[in-house]
Amino acid sequence: MTNPQDPGVEGPLWSRPAYAPVLAAAAAASLAGSFARAPAVWSMAGLALLLPLLGLVTRWSPARSGYFAGSLGVAAVALWPAPLVWDEGGSWLEACGAAAFWTLPALGAVAVGAHLRRQASRTRRAVRDARRDQQLELARDLHDFVAHDVSAIVVQAQAARFVAGTDPGQAVRALERIEAAGLSALASMDRTVHALREAGGSPATPAPGLTELADLVGRFEGGVLEAEDAASAGLSREADTAAYRVAVEALTNVRRHAPGAHTVRVTLRRIPAGIELAVTNSAPPRGPWLHAARRRRTGGGTGLAGLRERVEAAGGTLGAGPAEAAGWRVSAVFPAVSPAVFPADGTTQG
Template sequence: MTVNTRAVYAPLLALAAVGGLLASFLGVPATWVLLWVCLLLPLLGLVARWSPVRSGAAAASLGVAAVALWPLPLMWEAASWLEACGAAAFWALPALGALAAGGYLRRQANRMRQAVRDGRRDQQLELARDLHDFVAHDVSAIVVQAQAARFVADKDPEQAVRALERIEAAGLGALASMDRTVHALREAAGARSASVPGTSELPGLVERFEGGVLDADPAAVRGLSREADTTAYRVAVEALTNVRRHAPGAGLVRVRLHRAAGGIELSVANSAPARGAGGLRGLGLRRRSGTGLAGLRARVEAAGGTLRAGASPDGGWRVCAVFPAQEQPLG
């Protein structure tokens, strides 16, 4: 059975303090009492650092009293009350200093634990956003393609087969996204993680999107920092997901990555959907869609960029993210 030595600090200090007080007033030689007082100081620090607050406060009060009052029996007859109070205050200083040192170490340890908890919570939120940003895109593709296959299965089996192929590709993409999430969890435990997707995967992303057209400038891709590169891909995934959810009748969705006056610009614009096919608010990233516009804007701003979203002149919707161009291109 293991013994928690930290639990005995407070009782040990209380017993030592009572013993020191009794020794002082029973006439034990001052040298021995002083040595005993010197042993109380590290105990005070240990209690302030490790003991529970309630028991530690009681034991610390006894310890400070024992240290402060030990010289009083020696000067009881010769000194005035003012001198006795001064001596007690003088000897209380090292006791309070030991408590302050232990309390500071306790506070620093608590702040470190809180920082670890905050880091873990942030990591959990990051993983949740990853699941939404990547997996939701592929799952929504599976749903849309399955609905389309159901409607055309009898009339056009060839179209149904193509829809099933797209469902297979979206399913594989969802599995890959979940695999990256698992690797991220393993990385937190010390294992190596898979690379985070970036704009290099835009061609495959747009190719799986019906009606999608990609216009990417290689020089613009090389001008993105690693963080901006990943964030740009997330913007594209989120925008395409919302087109599929809320503007399924859009005949054309153009994804463009190019250099602009403000830096490197990624835009996702969909044409107006066919009448009766659904509204245009989907690309507006409504709050119920998951991370929402606020969450996406926070990601872009964290990467040093800006995000705009709004209706386009042709009746469609456009999302535009601009990132600063880096001096050293990605290797």
Template sequence: MTVNTRAFYAPLLAAGSAGGLFAAFLGVPAGWALLWSGLLLPLLALVARWSPARPGAAAASLGVAAVALWPVPLMWGTASWLEICGAAAFWAVPALGALAAGGHLRRQASRMRRAVRDGRRDQQLELARDLHDFVAHDVSAIVVQAQAARFVADQDPEQAVRALERIEAAGLGALASMDRTVHALREAAGVRSASVPGTSELPGLVERFEGGVLDADPTAVRDLSREADTTAYRVAVEALTNVRRHAPGAAIVRVRLHRVADGIELSVANSAPARGAGGLRGPVRRRSGTGLAGLRGRVEAAGGTLRAGASADGGWRVRAVFPAQGRTLG
């Protein structure tokens, strides 16, 4: 059984202060009264640091009074009121200093707890965004492929089989994303975690996307910082997810990662949706919880810029530019 000694600081200070005042006014020797007052100073600091507010405030008030008033009985009848008040004020200074030291440590500990709490909350929000962004991409692929398989199952069973294979791959991708999130949670607890996906996984991502075409410059990839590399992959995931949701009839989706004048550019551009493709759109138009608007802050945090808009051919284009290592975008 563990005893919480901190709970005794305030009662001990109150009892010691009352006893010291009583002994001082009974006429104990000045040396003993001074020694007793000195012993109250660390108790004042401990109460200010650890005790609850109400009992701590009451005990601290009594402690300051005991330290400040110990010389008063010695001066009573031989000194003026001004001298007595001056002596009390003089001895109140170390008592208030002990309270200030304990209070400072209390505030620092409170700030540290708030920082840890805020850090954990931000980490939880980050993990929630990661899980949503990555899993939503794979789940939307499952929905689209399942709808396509339902429409072609009677006329072209072979196409339905291929759609089922893509559903399987998307399901495995969703499981991998959830595994990464679990690893990240374990890492927060001090257990070694799996790596965060980056542009090295773009080929597999685009290959699983029907109509996806990848054009990646290996030299440009090497010039991305680690943060920019993972953010670029996230932009690609979100852009492809939006294509599935809002333009499922797009015949071609081009993903390019190459060097431009102002850095390294990742672009995802889809052609205009084919006529008659709207039949698959109803169930998959649920909006993302974060989306490209949420990614803009991530891209800017990595030193880049993000733009999205309609292209000349009626499609949509998302463009993110990141600085090459050693450079920042103006």
């Protein structure tokens, strides 16, 4: 039986299980009437019922009952003129020709039903794939943005606990950063909720981009931003969003794997290959609170793997590896899409 929640389902649900039995009964009656020499007008009336039923059974019925009823229906439509041909002295060849002729409308009804069934199946798959893609997108947003802010809250809370007794001023500043990270996490959650409501007709909130990079780096302790003004203008919208996500994921990984790093430098610049967004951190310090933080933060996400796919989808490349002084560097390079911004001679036009 067809799932009542399938897209494109129309008509009363109670009638669908009856299509195959009704077709089988009608086909059996038509065959019996034809070989019992029923009047031709009754046979033609039976055809008017059998052909729509063939289409309905092909469209709605389960495969097992549909094959049986459909085969019986095609046989009834094809064989109804055979007794008339024999009664008029026709040969077997003529009877077969008549049967072949009347098989065509039966197969046409089956083809129409099969086409509608195939279209409905494609629609269901498209809806299922779209829902899965939306779920993956929401999962990436939660990982990229909310996890970043939550990890900032955890690290700052751990730092505040260790310095509260000796340096209350540092603890207060840590609490201020916790507040800012919490507000950012709430904003990210709001964007996720808006994305969920988009299917209901509500306007979608645009994904954050490099216009928010300065604020992102400013909330990161030890973060330094070096950005060329014209660099972000050379990126497509997809690359702009992907570059911002690279920065978020890289900074999140610094908090996870190198908490307390003295310097975290974020650079956005033009290079011969295009536009580069790079995040480089110095080696993490050694100390008791650092080891405690690492013990509490076990496990990890799949950020870089998913991020690489997003960067490549925007036409860029992602790289990560050791940097100088035992640090780490994450870099993404995107093609520039505004040649007028970056002339061939290397000057920057205003």
